Structures are given as C-alpha cells and as structure tokens.
Amino acid sequence: MNLDVLKQYKDKRIVVLGAGLTGMSCVRFLKHHQITCLLNDNREDAVNEQEFAHVFPANQLVLGMWDLDEISHADVLIVSPGIDLHAENLSQHISTYCKVIGDIELFCQVTAKPIIAVTGSNGKSTVVSLLSHIAKELGVNMALAGNVGTPVLELINADVDGFIFELSSFQLETLESMDAEIATVLNISDDHLDRHQTLENYATIKQKVYQQCQFAVINRDDRASYNQLNLPKENVSSFGLDTPTDDNFGLRNVGEQCYLAQGEKLIVNLNELPLAGLHNALNYLAVMAISARLNWSLADVAQACKSFYGLEHRCQRVETADGICWINDSKATNVGATVAAIDGLYPTLSKGKIILIAGGDGKGADFNELASALAHKVGQLITIGKDGPVIARLKDHSLFVASLEDAVKEAHAKAEPGDIVLLSPACASLDMFRNFAERGNVFVQAINALQEAT
Template identity: 40%
Template sequence: MNGLGGVNRIVVIGLGMTGLSVVRHLLRQPQPLDIKVIDTRVSPPGQEELPPQVSLCSGEWNMSWLLEADLIVASPGIALATPELQQAAQAGIEIIGDIELFARAVTKPVIAITGSNGKSTVTSLVGEMAKEANINVGVGGNIGFAALDMLANDHDLYVLELSSFQLETTSSLKLKAAVYLNLSEDHMDRYQGLEDYSAAKMRIFHHAELAVYNRDDLATRPETQSPMTSFGFDDQAYGLVEQAGQEFLAVNQVPLMPANEIALVGRHNVANSLAALALADAVGIEHVAACRALRRYTGLVHRCQLVVQQHGVKWVNDSKATNVASTLAALKGLDLEGKLHLLVGGDGKGADFSELAPVLANLNVQLYCYGRDGHLFAPLVAEPICVETMSEAMSQAASTAQAGDMIMLSPACASFDQFPNFMARGDAFVTLAQALQHQVAGATEC
C-alpha cells in the first residue's frame, strides 16, 4: 500500500531532512517513478545524498517541472501561498506534504500531537510510555525522525508531532487519537491571524477516532462528531484530585500518582503529562507503564535544560522557546533566589512581545536583547542591554552574575537570523556556557 495510484511524475519541493525522506520513500516503491527535486537554495543540504536518477534544480524554481508533475510533495517550510505553488494548484496539480504520503502508506496505529507549545514534550513522553509497555514504537514527525523514514522500520505504533505547516498539506491521516494542546500567537508571518493559524492545527482531528482537547484553553476544542475527552487542572476526565493534602494525577477522579512525582519540572508539564495519559489510554498502554515513564522521563534537550551549575550560577538552555508562550511557560515556573539574566531575541516571526512585560515586572531580571528582532524586547523593561549576538549577551551576563543567579536562554524567537535551527542555537549556548562558567563575577579560585 502506497497511495500513489497511477502517479508517475513527482516533484519534491525542498531538500533537507524532510525532502530526503520523501525521496527515499518514493525510491522504495515497487513501481519506477520519475522523481525530481526543486530547492531554491543554491547549495541545499543533502544534495550529495541524492542518487543519480533523481534530478535536482537548485537556486531557482523550475516551472516546467512543476506544471508537468502528476504530484507535488512540498516540505512544510514552503508556504502553500508561494506564487509558484499557487500556479501549480490552479493548473490542477495535487500538492501534499510528507505526512500525507505517510498517511497513504501507514498500516499501523498512529497518535498525533499538535499545539503551540509542549508538543515535543508530549510526543516524547507518549513514546516513553509505549516503550515502558514494551511496544515497538516510532516517534517522530516534526521532532527527531522524519515520519516516512520510520515506515521502513515497521513499528507497531507511531507517535507523531505535527506542526501547523505539516497539517496544511495533510488531508487523510487516520489517527487512534489526536490532541491539540494549546493555542498562542506564533508564525504570524505565515498566517493571516490567530484564527487562520488555529484552523490549520484543527485539521489534526479530521480523521481521529478520539479527539483530546485542553479544558483550560477552549480554543483547542474541535467541532466534531467523533468521541472527545479532555485534560485540565480541575478534577474532570484527565485532571487533578486532592487526597490527604496531596495533589494526584487522576482519570475520571480516580487517582493514579502524586503530581510531585513527575520527573518533568514546571506546572505546564503537569498538563502535558495529563495529555500524554489520555493518548496512552487510547492505544491501551497500561497506567502502571505510563506512570513509570512519568517518574523517569526528565525532558528534552533545549527545553529548560540545566547545562552548567558552578559558583552558585545556573546556566539554563531553553532554546526551544521559539515563541512568546513558550518563554512565558518557562518564566512562570521559575524558583529563583537571585537575579535572572534572560537572553531574548532572534527572528520574531511578526509576534507581539508585550505579553512578557507583566511577567518580567515581577521578576528580578536583567534582560539581554540580541539578534535581528532583539530591539523589539527593549521596551519591556527599564534598563535592557542590547547587543548584536547571543555570545555577546552571554559574555556580559557572565561578567555580572553572582551566586544564586540564573543565566537563561529563552529567546521567544526563532533562530534563523543567526543559527540554522533552535538545536544549533542551544548547542552554541551550551558550548559557550561551559567556556564562560569560570568567568562569572562571583567566581573565586581555590
């Protein structure tokens, strides 16, 4: 089963991890296919991995290829509103993404997660729950492995993180369960507004056997005839109950485990854990296995990750905070005795950062603004420090930090102005933090 029907001429738009996974999937098909790749970058990543029978046009669009195609598979970073894709669509050529290809080929159960924030954590956590239950699980999508690459391993369960970009080009993905975690402003440079952005995410529920939404964020509740359940901080469905003065995770008011035994840190991760439990139940993962994972799983790299602690100063890598809501979640969970040295900036994606102001006003904070849109953060506090690069911000923070302080990268922006992705930005932060740890103002030589 591959869902390609009589399609022969396929054009893949964009290389990189996703584009290469599409090419590999197409080359695995039993029928020979005419595969071409277009990438407007002059030297696209992964071009050396293309086999000789796959043609590549780089540095420009090739409209003759597009208009002669039977099918176009576009990487999620390419907006459907791109004029070249619009011209192809008007010519009647079907445009899909890698997740739609996956949907047409997969034969095993699939769970999917979307939302503005927390989706990587919930995706990974459900994967850990499945592993604890000895299920052969594949975890990927918008995180880790490309969905199509995982098909080659014939897993018994797939857990996918899906972005709004991926969902735009997905129409037939059948899911055992889907969750929409939360909604906050993001990618406003690509969408016409919050409603348009949310509509893309709502596509996750179109063929879901169970829809899971956030009771504390009703913008995530779908209009669907499918069965629904929810998670939240009250005692309903997947929620919280109190026994003998202690808070417990609960399902339909039946306590499962104390909330303070979750290995993940922060109130937002209590909500993430409840969402993960709902998804795990949908595919029959026993509560004992799910709770073992909750007690063991400590979280993702680049998400509130303590990377250095020396001379009483903590260096925290929260590079995955690529929007305002994610940074807000990190700040609201802080327990800090000294000053917070907060690094913000990068590619703001057209966001409004004013929502950070009241939270920053209640913190003992020194704000360091860097990158292309760093200046947009300056009005949020009385005495910001504005520099060009993240490394300059880190050096200045190290020169003034004292015991009890925290130096945190939680930029509320994408990384693309100075780094290839948030992982590269986080790795750079970790490397420099390790180099600067002995230079903090409070350091003393033994």
C-alpha cells in the same frame, strides 16, 4: 500497506519540491515503487548532481531555481514542509487540477497502522518523546516520526505496532487523509505568523488533526486549541491544571503536595517527576490522557515518566557551583513557549528573581503577550538579536547586548545565589545561529567559561 493507492501516481507528472531529508525520502519511496518524478530545489548545492543521477537514473533534477514550467504542468506536487508556496510565489503557477500533498499525506494514504498525532505550539517534542520512552518501557513497539526524528516514509515498512507523530503546522497544511487513533493540539500561541498571517488561521491549521482522528485529547485551559472541535462528547477527554472531573486529567492538592490525577484518582506526586514547571505538568497530563485511551496502566506510565529527563535545550538545567539556577530553554522559539517557561519556573523560586535572556528573529510575532510575565515575574530582562530592541522596550531598565556571550556575562554580574537565569528567547535563532541547538550550546559554553574564570 495499501499499494493499490499508489496506482493513482503511475504515469502522473510528479514534482517533489525541496531536496532536503524529507524530499529525498519522497524520491526514494517513489523509486521503490517504480514511480518517476522530478526533484526541484532553488538551492544550487542541495544535492550532489552526479550522485543523484547514478542512484535515480530515471528521475530528473533541477537545482538553483524553481522550475515554473514543470510546476505549472505538474499533476502532483509533493512539497517539503519548509517550503512556503506563497512566499516563494509558486502558488500562482500551480494548476487547478494539481494535487498538492506532503510526505505525511502520502504515508497516510498507504498505511493503516495506528497513529497517535501530537501538535501544538509548544511542548510537542517533549510529549512525543515521552510517549515513545513510555512505550519502550512498557514493551509496546511504537515508531517516533514526523517533525522529529526520521522522515515518515523511511519507516513505512517498519515492523511496529503503530506510530507516534509530531506534526507541525507546515505538515498539517497538506494533510487530509490521516485517520489517527488519537490526536491532540497541546496549545496555541503566536508562531509562524510570517507564514500563516493570523493566529486564527494558524489555529485552524493546527486543528485539522481533529478532523482526521477517532478520539481527541484536548487542553481545556486553552480554548483556542479546540474551538473548532466537532467530535461526539464520548470521543473526547481533557487535561488541564485545575481539579479534574469525571475521567479527565488535572492536578489535585493533598495538603501541601500536588498530584497528577484522573478524576478523583491520584496517579503520582508531581515532585516525584523529573521535569519541572507547570508547563511540564501539562505535558505529563497530556501523556496520561493519551495513555489512558491506549489502555496503558497509569501506574506503569507514571513509573516510566520518572526515568525520562527531558530533551536538550528545553528548560534544561546547566549544572554550576555558583548557587545560580541556569536554565537552557533555547528551543523556546515563540512567545508562548517563553511565557510557559516563565510561568512554570516562577512558582519554584523560594527566593531571588528570574533574569531572562530573550531575542532573535521573532517571525512576525506580537511580543506584547510577554508584557505581563515580564512585569510581574521577571526581575531583569537582557535581550539580543534582530528583535531584541523590540522586546527590550517592554520592560524598564532592560539591557540590549551584542551577543549571547555578552548576555551571559551581564546576567552573571546581576545574578545572586537563588536566582534563575533563563535563556528562553521567544524567537527563532537564524539571525545569529545555525539553529536553536547551536544557540543553546553557545549559552552553555559561555556559562562554563565563566565558571572556569571564577
């Protein structure tokens, strides 16, 4: 760890915005290095004031409001990723000399250990978790951090060979100093446009990882995910669903069987891997491309993939005895994720139809991108939530219902054995639930209640 870098923060006026897990990890890190700060959160009960004063006696705490005076005089602002400086009307109060960073930026300034950086609109949690699983199976000591799991500063002294980062667009906004060994933008689709305003701006923020890496792994099926790439050809490899050339990664058909392949070399039969759907095939291919760059044996990587059964609320099958395939994809909080789920599952239908349950808070997304999938691959649409009526207008004979439980009942009434009932909301959950996990759990509970009643 390069402690000399921290000298620049000594005697600086530092304000940490946000007292959640990330903000508190920043305060603890600074205290460990004898650097004081002010912690500011506009929530009244963000932390226990007495406990904070006891643990951090040299630091100030301001709750229940943004301290505009302190913010305007700050030399350094360390901003938690969930805080939108523009939406909170804080940008205008930040001085021109103030350095605005996040916890990932602070981490990258002081560590030199290898980093694998993964971002994108969809699939990043699956990809980083699969990479972490593979590393463990191969005996490689890698720590998983960033937008998933433990805040990065909690792991800065970890005895590991390197780090696997899941990076959100919010974290990338304040990231400038990363020197990742490998970086990838898995895909780009409408998400967080309430914060980033345009898809082009969102894509630009995502592609900041390619300005801070040595080697890029790109999705050649998604031009918007790499159209600003500026690296030598020899520092780039690609993955996609078409037949791969050279040493790139893709799918090869042998008779009726489909294989993950590197160039002409077959790696593993797709049917031998647990995660279903073409969107997960892309996730596997991204992992293979990253693994190859790390010089991991692809045969060993493929074997490790066979023991990874995915993450909760991400195209997860709910076991029932009614002959209906119930899929919990509550983590699909944007349009691209839902389209990917539909496109990935549709080819697995031997008979029957897809019944889609969608809706929630769309965060300013353009739902028209769902129209083609709804028209050609979804037999019945049932919607819920704040933007449910908007989505319902995209397909004839759609149903808008008051609750997720009602949606499950309607889906059950219309479903026949062989059908897929897919909860893939294309929306955030906060209009009706605490988070996407609660939404997924309510979906499963409603299904189980129906099974018990029949």
